[in-house]
Amino acid sequence: MTPGYLALIIFVAIFAQVGMIMMLGLYRRHSEFKNKADEPACETEHADSQGDALLNEDPGWKGFREFIVIRRQIEDTQASICSFYLKPIDGQALPKFKPGQFLTFKLLIPDPATGQEKTVIRCYSLSDSYHPDYYRVSIKRVPSPDSRPELAPGVSSNYFHDHVEEGARLQIRAPSGHFHLNEEEELPVVLIGGGIGITPMLSILNTLLESGSQREIWLFYGVRNGSELVMHEHLRSLAKAHSRFHLHCCFSNPAVHEIEGVDYQHRGRVDIPLLHTTLGLQRYQFYICGPKPMMETLVPGLSELGVQSGDVYYESFGPATLVRQDRVKTETNQSIDRDITVTFSKSGKKISWDQNAESLLEFAEAQGIDVESGCRAGSCGSCQTIIESGEVGYNQQADADVEPGHCLLCITRPKNNLTLAA
Ligand SMILES: Cc1cc2nc3c(=O)[nH]c(=O)nc-3n(C[C@H](O)[C@H](O)[C@H](O)COP(=O)(O)OP(=O)(O)OC[C@H]3O[C@@H](n4cnc5c(N)ncnc54)[C@H](O)[C@@H]3O)c2cc1C
Ligand code: FES
Incomplete structure (x- = not known):
């Protein structure tokens, strides 16, 4: 074998090895790319199943x-x-x-x-x-407030x-919160949002449409005019894309340039005659969130129409604006002993209960007792306080989960002599 021939063999061997390494490299990069392309589906599935696990085993986090x-x-x-x-x-x-x-x-x-x-x-x-x-x-x-600009x-x-x-x-x-979509019964859904009360309805609507559920959905969205509408384009595009979603924007005071049938569907407020004529006689689940006058008209109005109270879900954002009659606990309706003493053990105060106070929270604040509060509507749980002795009556059902031996000051009153750890 001549030196030239030997050099040629060595060169070919090296070239073949480099070629193989390059091919392997390319193959690995292709595999990585392919795996990457598959990743989002895997990630989503993983994230979803993690979400499910969290939902089933642990509803959230503490504190x-x-x-x-x-x-x-x-x-x-x-x-x-x-x-x-x-x-x-x-x-x-x-x-x-x-x-x-x-x-x-x-x-x-x-x-x-x-x-x-x-x-x-x-x-x-x-x-x-x-x-x-x-x-x-x-x-x-x-x-x-308009009436108190100061x-x-x-x-x-x-x-x-x-x-x-x-x-x-x-x-x-x-x-x-206990106001949420009932997913157990596949009934058609009527969402009614007044003003900022649209927010929970958006969550329900987006969830239903993204989930592929076949439930029919009506949204009655009450505002004064188009300047108050939230995410109007989003709502319009959903209505275009999903024939089972029916959008009804109701303007109580439309602007001059706004045209019925184009910019909005109904002139006036969301009211019972409108719901009656639009929806007919089927059974629906109603979800309502809006200002006090809207809730005070619609909730009893639906009941008068024969809608079962179990099919009507509602929430108000303000402090305890509406008390559902079938949820009012009887204890606060009973006459309360006139000489009740409320003791705030941490503050070292013993005070006669004021019959005119709406709640223990209002009473404590009036006495200068330092108590935490937030929503003042039984929703956030901030005013939860330990009852050391005695009993309280609830003005309405609590939305926050109350631990045993505690009460929510913002929606309770004493039933007898009471000692609170406040
Ligand atoms: C379950 C739940 C969900 C909610 N979801 C939403 C939501 O999605 N979006 C949303 O925007 N809001 C929502 N809210 C309402 C929100 O929690 C607040 O109540 C709202 O933002 C007002 O709070 P604030 O601190 O701005 O007003 P605050 O400081 O509580 O004042 C409220 C009003 O009282 C007036 N005021 C101030 N001092 C006095 C006084 N001395 N006497 C009388 N009036 C006075 C203020 O000028 C103001 O007009 C929700 C509430 C609840 C309970
Ligand atoms: S202040 Fe929110 S539950 Fe009482």
């Missing part, structure tokens, strides 16, 4: 969890409603929630009078379907609008 605002989005032409997209700092998948439920926020807001930070607790409904990596809430800026505007809502930017961190309690 407050830290979130970061990843996005802000103004939702109406007046810029009075803003959505906040919230991602947990720990990066773990979020537990599933039931559409219609809300989050409870603990904010530290400087008091304009003293400059000192004050804890403010407020609830905001989840306004979208479940996503494993973020929650969304949509918050309306609350001004001072009062400060809403503390929490204005703080969100003016100070909670992308990157802000927030303390949030796990989703909760």
Whole structure:
């Protein structure tokens, strides 16, 4: 073998080896690429099953969890409603929630009078379907009442609008609340949202349409005019894409340029005659959230129409605006002993109960006793207090889960001599 021939063999061998290595490299990159292309489906499935596990075994987390605002989005032409997209700092998948439920926020807001930070607790409904990596809430800026312009505007809502930017961190309690979609019965669904009461309806609507459920859905959305509509384009595109979703925007005071049948479907408020003529006689599940006058007309009105109370679900955002007659606990209707003493053991105060006080919370505050509160409507659980002795009566059903031996001060009154750990 000549040296030239030997060199040729060595060269061919090296070339073949390099070629094989390159081929292997290409094959591995192709496999990686292919696996990557498959990944989203795997991830989604994994995240979903993790969500399911969390939903079934552990409804959420205990206490407050830290979130970061990843996005802000103004939702109406007046810029009075803003959505906040919230991602947990720990990066773990979020537990599933039931559409219609809300989050409870603990904010530290400087008091304009003293400059000192004050804890403010407020609830905001989840306004979208479940996503494993973020929650969304949509918050309306609350001004001072028209009749009392000298009062400060809403503390929490204005703080969100003016100070909670992308990157802000927030303390949030796990989703909760008994107002949510009933998924056990496959009845057609009628969603009725007045003003900002649209938020839980958006969550229910998006969930139903994304889930592929075949339930018919009606949304009656009551506002004054188009300037108050939230996510109108989103709603319109859903109505176009899904023949089983029927959108009915009701304008009580349309602007001059707004045309019935084009910009909105009905002139006037959402009322019983409208529901009656539009829906006919089938059985439906009704979900209602809106201002007090809307709830006070619709809830009893549906009952008069013969709708079973079990088919009507509702929530009001304000403090205890409406008490459902079939939920009123009888104990508060009974005459209460005139000489009840309420003892606040931590504050060392023993005081005669004031018959005119609406709740133990109102009573405690009037006596200068430091008690936590938030929604003042039995929803957030902030005013939960240990009962050391005695009994309380509930003005209405609690939305928050109350631990044994505790009571919610904002919706209770004493039935007899009472000692509270406050
Ligand atoms: C379960 C639940 C879900 C909710 N979901 C949503 C939601 O999705 N989106 C949303 O925007 N809101 C929602 N809310 C309402 C929300 O929790 C707050 O109540 C709302 O944002 C107002 O809070 P605030 O701190 O801004 O106003 P607050 O500070 O509580 O003030 C409310 C009003 O009282 C006036 N006021 C101030 N001082 C006095 C005084 N001394 N006397 C009389 N009036 C006074 C203020 O000017 C203001 O008009 C929900 C509430 C509940 C209970
Ligand atoms: S203040 Fe929210 S439950 Fe009482």
